[in-house]
Amino acid sequence: MDLQELLEKYGPLLALGLWLAYKWWNTRRVVAMLPALRQRGAALVDVRSAAEFAHGNAPGSVNIPLPELAGRLAEIPKTAPVVVCCASGTRSGMARLLLKKNGYAEVHNIGTWGKLLH
Numbered sequence: 001m002d003l004q005e006l007l008e009k010y011g012p013l014l015a016l017g018l019w020l021a022y023k024w025w026n027t028r029r030v031v032a033m034l035p036a037l038r039q040r041g042a043a044l045v046d047v048r049s050a051a052e053f054a055h056g057n058a059p060g061s062v063n064i065p066l067p068e069l070a071g072r073l074a075e076i077p078k079t080a081p082v083v084v085c086c087a088s089g090t091r092s093g094m095a096r097l098l099l100k101k102n103g104y105a106e107v108h109n110i111g112t113w114g115k116l117l118h
Contacts, residue, residue: 023089027111030083031118037108042081046113047095052087058116066091073102081106085113 007014030037044061046053053063064072066086076082082104084092089111096109110116 023111026109027089027115030108030110031115033108034083034110034116034118037081037083040081042083042108043076044116045076045082045084045095047084047086047091048113056113058085058113061085061113061116066095069095069098070102073099076104078104081108083108083110083116085110085116088112 001009034042044058046057046061046063047066047069048063049065050063057063062075064075076099082099084095084099084107086092086095089109092109092111096107099107
């Protein structure tokens with residue numbers, strides 16, 4: 001089996017593995033940076049639904065559900081880093097892209113909200 005056949009057969013599986021590895025690595029990186037980000041006054045934004053947030057959240061985090069985020073950008077300062085979280089890292093990934101697109105210079109996706117407890 002040559003390389004092209006391998007990629008055709010296993011390419012989607014390889015892409016999924018690389019994506020999962022990136023999410024794992026990025027979460028570990030942001031968790032390691034969290035103390036310094038907090039010292040710099042980072043805004044902690046949880047983009048889960050209000051019901052999810054009510055069941056558990058990290059102290060100091062603000063709940064702005066992802067569907068409301070575009071309309072509530074004024075609540076998030078642009079002068080400090082922003083750390084976004086959700087239940088799995090997917091919605092917070094979308095939130096990160098939206099914030100970056102709207103001029104937020106330093107936005108970090110920590111993934112699951114429990115990582116903010118470190």
